[in-house]
Amino acid sequence: MFESSLKQLGDALRAKKISSVELTQLYLDRIATHNPELNAYVTLNPEMSLAQARTADERLAAGSAEALTGIPVAQKDIFCAKGWLTTCGSKMLHNFVSPYDAHVISQFNNAGAINLGKTNMDEFAMGSSNETSYYGAVKNPWDKTRVPGGSSGGTASAVAARLCAAATGTDTGGSIRQPAALCGISGLKPTYGVCSRYGMIAFASSLDQAGPMGRSAEDLALLLNTMAGFDERDSTSLQRDKEDYARDLNKPLNGLRIGLPKEFFAEGLGSDVAKAVEAAIAEYKKLGATVVDISLPNTRLSIPVYYVLAPAEASSNLSRFDGVRYGYRAPDYTDLADMYEQSRSQGFGAEVKRRIMIGTYVLSHGYYDAYYIQAQKIRRLIAQDFVEAYKHCDVIMGPTSPSTAFKLGEKGDDPVQMYLSDIYTIAVNLAGLPGMSIPCGFGENDMPVGLQIIGNYFDEARMLNVAHQYQLATDWHSRAPQL
Amino acid sequence: MSLSTQDVEKVARLARLAMTAPEIETARAQLSGIFDLIAEMQAVDTSGVEPMSHSQDLSQRLREDVVTEANQREAFQAIAPQVEAGLFLVPKVIE
Numbered sequence: 001m002f003e004s005s006l007k008q009l010g011d012a013l014r015a016k017k018i019s020s021v022e023l024t025q026l027y028l029d030r031i032a033t034h035n036p037e038l039n040a041y042v043t044l045n046p047e048m049s050l051a052q053a054r055t056a057d058e059r060l061a062a063g064s065a066e067a068l069t070g071i072p073v074a075q076k077d078i079f080c081a082k083g084w085l086t087t088c089g090s091k092m093l094h095n096f097v098s099p100y101d102a103h104v105i106s107q108f109n110n111a112g113a114i115n116l117g118k119t120n121m122d123e124f125a126m127g128s129s130n131e132t133s134y135y136g137a138v139k140n141p142w143d144k145t146r147v148p149g150g151s152s153g154g155t156a157s158a159v160a161a162r163l164c165a166a167a168t169g170t171d172t173g174g175s176i177r178q179p180a181a182l183c184g185i186s187g188l189k190p191t192y193g194v195c196s197r198y199g200m201i202a203f204a205s206s207l208d209q210a211g212p213m214g215r216s217a218e219d220l221a222l223l224l225n226t227m228a229g230f231d232e233r234d235s236t237s238l239q240r241d242k243e244d245y246a247r248d249l250n251k252p253l254n255g256l257r258i259g260l261p262k263e264f265f266a267e268g269l270g271s272d273v274a275k276a277v278e279a280a281i282a283e284y285k286k287l288g289a290t291v292v293d294i295s296l297p298n299t300r301l302s303i304p305v306y307y308v309l310a311p312a313e314a315s316s317n318l319s320r321f322d323g324v325r326y327g328y329r330a331p332d333y334t335d336l337a338d339m340y341e342q343s344r345s346q347g348f349g350a351e352v353k354r355r356i357m358i359g360t361y362v363l364s365h366g367y368y369d370a371y372y373i374q375a376q377k378i379r380r381l382i383a384q385d386f387v388e389a390y391k392h393c394d395v396i397m398g399p400t401s402p403s404t405a406f407k408l409g410e411k412g413d414d415p416v417q418m419y420l421s422d423i424y425t426i427a428v429n430l431a432g433l434p435g436m437s438i439p440c441g442f443g444e445n446d447m448p449v450g451l452q453i454i455g456n457y458f459d460e461a462r463m464l465n466v467a468h469q470y471q472l473a474t475d476w477h478s479r480a481p482q483l
Numbered sequence: 484m485s486l487s488t489q490d491v492e493k494v495a496r497l498a499r500l501a502m503t504a505p506e507i508e509t510a511r512a513q514l515s516g517i518f519d520l521i522a523e524m525q526a527v528d529t530s531g532v533e534p535m536s537h538s539q540d541l542s543q544r545l546r547e548d549v550v551t552e553a554n555q556r557e558a559f560q561a562i563a564p565q566v567e568a569g570l571f572l573v574p575k576v577i578e
Contacts, residue, residue: 099558192538206536235543304524307517315498322499325571329564336574341501353500357491357510358517360498370525376534378527383535416516432538457538 001026002162003480006071006219009165013060013070020053020060020070024114027072031117031163034483037144040157042077042135043085043118056112067222069112074158074167077118078125079210080199081105084115088201089123089133089151092321092328092347102199103231104168104210111226116164120154123349124318125175125203127151128418129411132351137408140183141481142447146405149179155213156183161483166214166223170200172207173306174400174425177437180213181400181450184439186467186477187213188220191457192432193238196231202317204310205236207429216477217438217467221246224460240458248465254288256466259393263299264424270403272443277399280440280451280470284397287469292393296385301378302427307419308362308375309430314352315359321347354415383431386454395466396454399424400437404447424452434460438467439476448476484518486511 001023004012012018028046035041049072056070080086080098082105087093101109108115122132130138130153138153140146141161148157152169156179159167169176171189180187188211195210202208212223224245231237258281265274281291323329323343330342348356362371389396402421411418428435433454440451451470455463471477491511495502502510556569565572 095562097562099555099562193541232544232546236537236541238539238541301524301527304521308521308524319499323564324573325559326562326564333574336576337499338501339574340499344499345501348500353498354510354513354517356498356500357494357514361490361494361514362521364494364497371521373534374524374527374529376536377529377532378524380532380535381527381529383538414516415513416520419517419520 006222020056024053024072038139039136040154041117042120052114066111071165072114072116074116074119074164076155076168078201089121091134103196107226122151123352125151126351140405149182151175153179159185169213170210172203174422176211177400177425180437182405184448186438188436191434194228196234196237198233204313217464221464245461248461249468251465253469256289257393258289259292259294259396261296264398273399273449276441276449294389298382305375305378306426308371311355311359312363315356379430386431390456400450400452404443485515
């Protein structure tokens with residue numbers, strides 16, 4: 001049952017081979033066994049999950065079930081879910097029981113999916129290793145001395161360890177793709193604006209995007225069908241016709257043109273990762289694809305640009321946490337200003353404070369043009385690199401991360417080293433393009449390697465097709481860690 | 484780029500973060516390293532390039548100026564640190 005695809009689970013539920021209550025309980029039992037070691041979930045609420053499962057069973061009995069009705073899905077703790085503790089990995093929100101649902105959560109609720117629990121994450125999604133969570137680091141199920149990646153590390157660990165059927169993540173600079181790569185699962189960040197940001201706790205609003213994480217491209221397509229859609233409560237949500245992201249899964253890949261950016265295979269890429277990615281490209285050639293050498297000349301600038309824009313937007317977004325209306329308030333203070341300062345200093349962790357400081361500096365008087373505006377201009381140059389590249393290819397491929405999962409604590413003291421590990425994912429967010437990561441083998445220490453697939457705007461269905469055809473020809477995505 | 488202790492203290496104050504002297508020193512060293520990384524951006528010629536904030540270059544949608552949210556004062560106050568008679572309490576601001 002834990003190896004079944006979402007489609008198989010849905011079929012089993014509709015055929016009454018298993019009830020949603022039984023399936024949910026199976027997962028809750030498995031979580032109870034393995035979560036203490038992995039720390040992938042921060043909040044479980046079996047009563048609420050099982051109540052949803054009972055409702056789903058009624059719907060299944062009535063014959064009005066949809067694709068995801070009755071299926072247990074874990075939610076990254078960045079999504080507000082009514083009645084659920086929603087902490088965003090921070091002490092600042094240690095007591096925040098959300099009074100409302102994020103748009104993505106209501107989409108899952110409407111589909112009859114079960115909220116199985118909230119997954120651990122880097123604090124306010126700021127991190128690439130899940131070590132910045134106030135609730136402790138998450139372990140990689142392939143090697144529990146290693147990180148799962150971040151910021152959606154709890155989700156990645158839970159999916160890899162089969163502690164949920166599928167789950168959600170969010171991606172501001174690689175937070176879906178990098179943990180998917182490091183944990184050997186599939187994850188997709190849609191085109192910016194496809195999934196509503198309403199009720200998704202904001203980090204960098206011009207980059208944040210929700211997306212599905214699961215065990216196969218086929219599963220991701222079903223999840224994205226539920227998650228995507230226009231929402232007027234998000235001012236950057238895109239008004240587009242509803243589409244079926246699974247529609248092209250079975251198309252052959254004959255004639256597909258794959259662009260390989262030379263900057264993604266240059267110095268800094270681990271040889272084990274390069275080998276696995278090159279083997280995947282060779283497999284694509286067998287499937288009928290051709291390869292085109294391309295260049296994304298401004299790739300190296302994406303890190304400085306990102307580390308101006310994201311902290312700037314974060315410093316503004318996180319100014320709302322002041323200890324007045326919700327969240328953490330310091331126990332002792334002398335006056336109002338001191339209450340703000342003490343609450344924020346005690347409520348935020350080191351990485352969050354560091355980014356607030358960077359953002360405050362680059363937005364402060366006299367620096368705005370030199371930093372924020374300059375970064376936004378280079379952002380356009382980075383986006384134009386992709387526009388140029390897509391004149392010659394249909395999808396772009398490369399590594400998701402320069403290395404496999406590193407050891408817990410290995411990069412703890414040096415923020416710059418951690419930031420550099422996002423080199424292949426960040427440009428995609430800056431350009432607003434869709435990107436995904438799928439497992440393509442194992443590198444050093446038998447840790448998973450991720451293949452990144454970058455699509456043109458709104459090309460999610462094609463990317464899922466490209467990923468699915470590879471997963472029909474290979475079995476990397478169905479490998480599971482021994483727990 | 485090397486930031487001064489005064490620069491960091493000023494930023495902490497603007498960001499409403501209380502920091503001890505050792506914390507300021509650690510932040511100074513780390514932020515200087517991060518700004519070295521960011522400095523690479525300054526050499527790029529961006530004359531004539533328009534800043535980009537949304538990949539589809541959308542302008543912000545406007546909505547009708549009408550109330551759409553339901554009143555949920557009780558739900559919102561239930562999770563507040565300190566409330567009284569329907570108000571959020573903060574320390575006295577005006578003597």
